[in-house]
Amino acid sequence: MTAELISVGTELLMGNIVNTNARYLSEKCAELGISVYYQVTVGDNPVRLKNTIRTAIGRSDLLILTGGLGPTEDDLTKEMTAEVLERELVEDAHTRERIEEYFRNSNHKVISKNNWKQALIIEGCQVIDNDNGTAPGLYAEASDGVKILLLPGPPNELIPMFEKKVVPLLMEQCGRDGLLYSNMVKICGVGESMVETMIKDLIDNQTNPTIAPYAKTGEVHLRVTARAKDEEEGRRLNAPLLAELQNRFGDNIFTIREEETLEEHVIARLKRLGFTATAAESCTGGLFSGRLINVPGASAVYNCGMITYANEAKEKYLGVNHETLVECGAVSEQTAREMAIGAAKAADADAAVGITGLAGPDGGSAEKPVGTVYVGCYVRGTITVKRYQFKGNREKIRTLSVQNALDLLRRCLIEYEREHGAS
Amino acid sequence: MTAELISVGTELLMGNIVNTNARYLSEKCAELGISVYYQVTVGDNPVRLKNTIRTAIGRSDLLILTGGLGPTEDDLTKEMTAEVLERELVEDAHTRERIEEYFRNSNHKVISKNNWKQALIIEGCQVIDNDNGTAPGLYAEASDGVKILLLPGPPNELIPMFEKKVVPLLMEQCGRDGLLYSNMVKICGVGESMVETMIKDLIDNQTNPTIAPYAKTGEVHLRVTARAKDEEEGRRLNAPLLAELQNRFGDNIFTIREEETLEEHVIARLKRLGFTATAAESCTGGLFSGRLINVPGASAVYNCGMITYANEAKEKYLGVNHETLVECGAVSEQTAREMAIGAAKAADADAAVGITGLAGPDGGSAEKPVGTVYVGCYVRGTITVKRYQFKGNREKIRTLSVQNALDLLRRCLIEYEREHGAS
Numbered sequence: 069m070t071a072e073l074i075s076v077g078t079e080l081l082m083g084n085i086v087n088t089n090a091r092y093l094s095e096k097c098a099e100l101g102i103s104v105y106y107q108v109t110v111g112d113n114p115v116r117l118k119n120t121i122r123t124a125i126g127r128s129d130l131l132i133l134t135g136g137l138g139p140t141e142d143d144l145t146k147e148m149t150a151e152v153l154e155r156e157l158v159e160d161a162h163t164r165e166r167i168e169e170y171f172r173n174s175n176h177k178v179i180s181k182n183n184w185k186q187a188l189i190i191e192g193c194q195v196i197d198n199d200n201g202t203a204p205g206l207y208a209e210a211s212d213g214v215k216i217l218l219l220p221g222p223p224n225e226l227i228p229m230f231e232k233k234v235v236p237l238l239m240e241q242c243g244r245d246g247l248l249y250s251n252m253v254k255i256c257g258v259g260e261s262m263v264e265t266m267i268k269d270l271i272d273n274q275t276n277p278t279i280a281p282y283a284k285t286g287e288v289h290l291r292v293t294a295r296a297k298d299e300e301e302g303r304r305l306n307a308p309l310l311a312e313l314q315n316r317f318g319d320n321i322f323t324i325r326e327e328e329t330l331e332e333h334v335i336a337r338l339k340r341l342g343f344t345a346t347a348a349e350s351c352t353g354g355l356f357s358g359r360l361i362n363v364p365g366a367s368a369v370y371n372c373g374m375i376t377y378a379n380e381a382k383e384k385y386l387g388v389n390h391e392t393l394v395e396c397g398a399v400s401e402q403t404a405r406e407m408a409i410g411a412a413k414a415a416d417a418d419a420a421v422g423i424t425g426l427a428g429p430d431g432g433s434a435e436k437p438v439g440t441v442y443v444g445c446y447v448r449g450t451i452t453v454k455r456y457q458f459k460g461n462r463e464k465i466r467t468l469s470v471q472n473a474l475d476l477l478r479r480c481l482i483e484y485e486r487e488h489g490a491s
Numbered sequence: 492m493t494a495e496l497i498s499v500g501t502e503l504l505m506g507n508i509v510n511t512n513a514r515y516l517s518e519k520c521a522e523l524g525i526s527v528y529y530q531v532t533v534g535d536n537p538v539r540l541k542n543t544i545r546t547a548i549g550r551s552d553l554l555i556l557t558g559g560l561g562p563t564e565d566d567l568t569k570e571m572t573a574e575v576l577e578r579e580l581v582e583d584a585h586t587r588e589r590i591e592e593y594f595r596n597s598n599h600k601v602i603s604k605n606n607w608k609q610a611l612i613i614e615g616c617q618v619i620d621n622d623n624g625t626a627p628g629l630y631a632e633a634s635d636g637v638k639i640l641l642l643p644g645p646p647n648e649l650i651p652m653f654e655k656k657v658v659p660l661l662m663e664q665c666g667r668d669g670l671l672y673s674n675m676v677k678i679c680g681v682g683e684s685m686v687e688t689m690i691k692d693l694i695d696n697q698t699n700p701t702i703a704p705y706a707k708t709g710e711v712h713l714r715v716t717a718r719a720k721d722e723e724e725g726r727r728l729n730a731p732l733l734a735e736l737q738n739r740f741g742d743n744i745f746t747i748r749e750e751e752t753l754e755e756h757v758i759a760r761l762k763r764l765g766f767t768a769t770a771a772e773s774c775t776g777g778l779f780s781g782r783l784i785n786v787p788g789a790s791a792v793y794n795c796g797m798i799t800y801a802n803e804a805k806e807k808y809l810g811v812n813h814e815t816l817v818e819c820g821a822v823s824e825q826t827a828r829e830m831a832i833g834a835a836k837a838a839d840a841d842a843a844v845g846i847t848g849l850a851g852p853d854g855g856s857a858e859k860p861v862g863t864v865y866v867g868c869y870v871r872g873t874i875t876v877k878r879y880q881f882k883g884n885r886e887k888i889r890t891l892s893v894q895n896a897l898d899l900l901r902r903c904l905i906e907y908e909r910e911h912g913a914s
Contacts, residue, residue, distance in 0.1 A: 079705050081527045083518025084714075086511055090532070095506030104504045105539060109513070109530035116528060123546075139684040140704065141694070173860070174880060182684045200883050222706075224887050282507060347798075353784030354777025357798045361776030362886055364852055372804030374797060375770075375780045381795030381838075415804075429787055463785055 069242060071102045072128035074120055076136035076145045077221060078111040089134050089226055096230060099248055099293070100238055102130065112142045121152045125214045130238075135221030137203035139182040145218055146206065150190045153210055157188040160195055160204075167202050190218075196233050201225040207237060215241060249302020250293040252326035253313050256286065256475040263288045266316055270309070277306050285464075286471035287330070319482060322475075330474050331359050337481045338369040343418035343448075345477070347373045348386050348411035350398065350424040351441065356470045372415050376407070386410030386422075399424050401442055401453045408444030408451060419481065420446040421473050425456075427465045439465050443473045447480045492665055494520050494527045495551035497543055499559035499568050500644060501534040512557050512649060519653060523661055524671050524718070525553065535559060540571045548575070548637045553661075558644030560626035562605035568641055569629065573613045576633055580611040583618055583627075590625050613641075619656050624648040630660060638664060672725020673716040675749035676736050679709065679898040686711045689739055693732070700729050708887075709894030710753065742905055745898075753897050754782050760904045761792040766841035766870075768900070770796045771809050771834035773821065774848040774864065779893045795838050799830070809833030809845075822847050824865055824876045831867030831874060842904065843869040844896050848879075850888045862888050866896045870903045 073093050079085050090107045097104050105128060110120045117136075124131045136145030150157050164187040171179045186202045189195055196205030198220060206218040217234065219226050239247075255263060260283040264271075267290065270279055277294040292309050296302035310324055322333050338345050347356045357373040360366055374385050379398055382388040388406040396402040407422025425441025432438035439458040444451060454476055458468045496516050503510055513530045520527045528551060533543045540559075547554045559568030573580050587610040594602045609625050612618055619628030621643060629641040640657065642649050678686060683706040687694075690713070693702055700717040713736065717728035733747055745756050761768050770779045780796040783789055797808050802821055805811040811829040819825040830845025848864025855861035862881040867874060877899055881891045 075530075078703065080514075081517055081530065082521050082703075082714075083514045083516070083527075084705055086509060086514045087530075088509055091503075091506045091509045093506070094504055098505050104506075105534065105536075106543075107498075107504065107510075107530075107532035111528065113528075120529075138706070140687040141691075142704075170882065173862075174882060178685070180682075180684045180688045182687060200887065224708075224883060228884065280505075280507070349777070351784075353781045353789075353793075354772070354779070354796060354798065355781035356777070358776045358778035358781050358889075361774075361798075361800060362889065364885060366776075367800055370776075371801035372797065372799050372808065373777060374795065375777065375784075376795050377784060377790055378794035385795065462787060466781075466785065 069102045069129045071097050071104045071130040071132060072124040073104060073107040074124060074131060074133045075107070075109040075221075076112065076117060076133060077109070078113075078142070080109045080135075081111045088223060089221065092223070092227065093132055093134070093230070096235070099250060100235070100242065101248060101295075102238070102242070112136055112144050114144055114148055117144055117148045118152055121149060125152070125210055125212070125216075129214060130241075131214065131216045132219065133217065134219045134226060137186070137218060137220050139180070139185050139202070141182075143185075146188065146190060149208070149216060149218060153190065153208060153216075155191040155208075158191050159184075159187050160189045163187045163189065163195060163204050166197065166204070170202050194237075196229060196237075198225055198229055199232075200228055205229050205234070247296060247298065247302065248293055249296050249299055249306065250291055250326070251306050251310060251324045253290040253292060253310065253317075253321055254323050254328075254330070255288045255290070255317055255320050256322055256330065256471075256478075257320045258288065258317065260288050263290070267313070270312070277309055279309065286468055286475070319479065322478060329363075330471070330478070332363050334474055334478050334481070335360065335363045335366055335369055337478065337485075338419065341418070341481065341485065343481075344369050344371060344415070345419040345421075346370065346411050346415035346417040347421045347423070347473075348382075348407040349373070349375050350377055350382070350407070351427040352423045352425075352466050352469050352473070353377060355466055356421060356423060356473050359470055359474070371417070374411060374414065382407060382410075385414060387413070397436070399426055399436055399440060399442060401444075401455065404442035404444035405451055405453050406444075408446040408453075412446045418448055419477065421477055422446075423469055423473050425465070425469055427462045427469075429462060441465070441469045441472075443469070443476050445473075445476045445480045447477075447484045450480070450484070452476065452480050492525050492552045494525045494553040494555060495547040496527060496530045497547060497554060497556045498530070498532040498644075499535065499540060499556060500532070501565075503532045503558075504534045512644065512646060515646070515650065516555055516557070516653070519658070521671065523658070523665065525661070525665065535565045535567055537567055537571055540567055541575055544572055544575045548633055548635070548639075552637060553664075554637065554639045555642065556640065557642045557649060560609070560641060560643050562603070562608050562625070564605075566608075569611065569613065572631070572639060572641060576613065576631060576639075578614040578631075581614050582607075582610050583612045586610045586612065586618055586627050589620065589627070593625050619652060619660070621648055621652055622655075623651055628652055628657070671716055672719050672722055672729065673714055673749070674729050674733060674747045676713040676715060676733065676740075676744055677746045677751070677753070678711045678713070678740055678743050679745055679753065679894075679901070680743050681711065681740065683711050686713070690736070693735070700732055702732065709891055709898070742902060745901060752786075753894070753901070755786050757897055757901050757904070758783065758786045758789055758792055760901065760908075761842065764841070764904065764908065766792060766904075767794060767838070768792050768842040768844075769794070769834050769838035769840040770844045770846070770896075771805075771830040772796070772798050772846045773800055773805070773830070774850040775846050775889050775892050775896070776800060778889055779844060779846060779896050782893055782897070794840070797834060797837065805830060805833075808837060810836070820859070822849055822859055822863060822865060824867075824878065827865035827867035828874055828876050829867075831869040831876075835869045841871055842900065844900055845869075846892055846896050848888070848892055850885045850892075852885060864888070864892045864895075866892070866899050868896075868899045868903045870907045873903070873907070875899065875903050
């Protein structure tokens, strides 16, 4: 089956936003064994949108349209698809009810007239409920059997809908007699090109399973995918390659489960040890704790944390020595060390991270340029401090600081477990 | 002039990378007054690539192709464009020299045979030197006057080439006698469809300037764009529409400057008042402070903050009453109020925000379902508390909490300034 992705939205053509949906959907299609031959972006223009849909119907088996399902007059995807298919738009009672319910539960008590436009569906199509917004997804078939999916554009609506509802629908439509079984080997602390060099022989000789690298911020992911008749066979086919990767990358691999994030992994390790954790953050200003607490159930290991942006706050709340700040500076190994120790003490926690660095754009020096970050990590009395030199703008430096602080905490917990065993 | 962007590369169709070039080029074209009508991504496939080029020549004035100019056999962009134009590929002596020079200056001393492929150009085209790689850009014209640009795919080669060499070339080709001048009116606290309803008449009657809405998480942006002969005329043309939007949306507008974010605006307001600010965060776990501190120079107004995830931390660090937590609950108006007051006191700050809510996925009740969030805002002794009901997953609820807490702080600062004036 070949697919064509059609992204609808003048904001994409104006360059206001990056089309991350096209990447996401392409990756998902690849996993499903569907070949994407074209990605097309077109504006909210009736003629060009209809022509794009017609062209796609003529050359692809599956069209996935995203965007243009909103309540405004600009939103034309549903209307133009219906015109091309020569079908009517009809109100769907079920969707109307869901929209009413959505507004009942939200702050916007007044439903504007425009919103009822979202209850209109293409005659004879299948409705895909949207659990995170008011635009339902639609699945229709053209008379010649071409399959057409209309999905909402906002990623926080699109992605959950795709994972929960569209994947099963497409698998059924593919009539697959087997499945794709995949693991995601997630690596921290090794750069993209080094990873690629280390697996070049595996990539060159791949058949089943296949292996494909994806660079993420501060992580490299390797997707290992087997074509198998069932999950059990998939697991069996993937196992030798996973073992080989484990040999090559060791502790740099933190998980082989696609759904597990680094912060989830760290929370799970802390739970297994029966540890509590805290953080004292300077340049990251709360983003480390914010990311950790995004894990449901983080309350079991995390009670409180400090954002000590000013030097006085580092002294007052963490007991960092005044002399340390004066002699070594706020961005120094010694300050990071004292921040971690002080945070653990203040929060009475088993593990603590202290982050201090220069996120820029100003404030760098020859010795400590912008991007210099120190992370101190305390685990039951043992302290590790690491210096990093990141490149990029303020946001990137802060994001990489959080990422590497999580990884450092993970490695320190591994060390602790090796020495003491889990509790 | 209308443009069509063609991105060539199977790695885009596989979802390995995000197409940031398309966004970049679209934005640049908009700035140049060139309308991008289509973005197309196609793989390194001869037939589909040629068809894509032919279709584009038939409907657009300018084609910008990126990618597929590398030295490998997969790289086909130049070859297929030449076939469509019915021209030969010929070696360009100047480019051959540049390639030799590039390798002399790099670590790779051996020039592989493939590299000479990059010295081939389309007969009769203009060569655009690449200062950061070995693939030159090419500019050709089809017999019917359609302009075709072939540019390298790596952003670190594409962007400098575009800024330095392609922009002047296009400006000359456009024979421009004017520019696009735009403001971005950013609105908080009014939903997308409500905004759309409130400006329907303006959109229906738009000529010059035009007005276009963009929905963001917790914000709606309106781009107001004038076609003008210079910036001064652009400003003058936009002024009446900006004044009308100010009339209609009042305090819901927080800026008309594209580059200003909500957090930057809040920091600027705090600075103007000479205020310091802090936050006590529960469900957002540091993300509020993290976002505020992403603004360069935030240290002038923000010294420290607290993440009080556990009830004990709320008592210990913020002085929230034990009875309040027992009787009203951790997620309550009273707790948010006491958190804000306690945070201001602990940090000795002029302004403070307290955020407590249920981000889920568990822990909701009929009275307080998941998504219930209270934000308390303290400004020099005056306390405002607001209850919100958000929808979405844990991450979305937390992001919306941060967004609305920033907006509440902004509104409370406006109130303060109205009553007391700026310091």
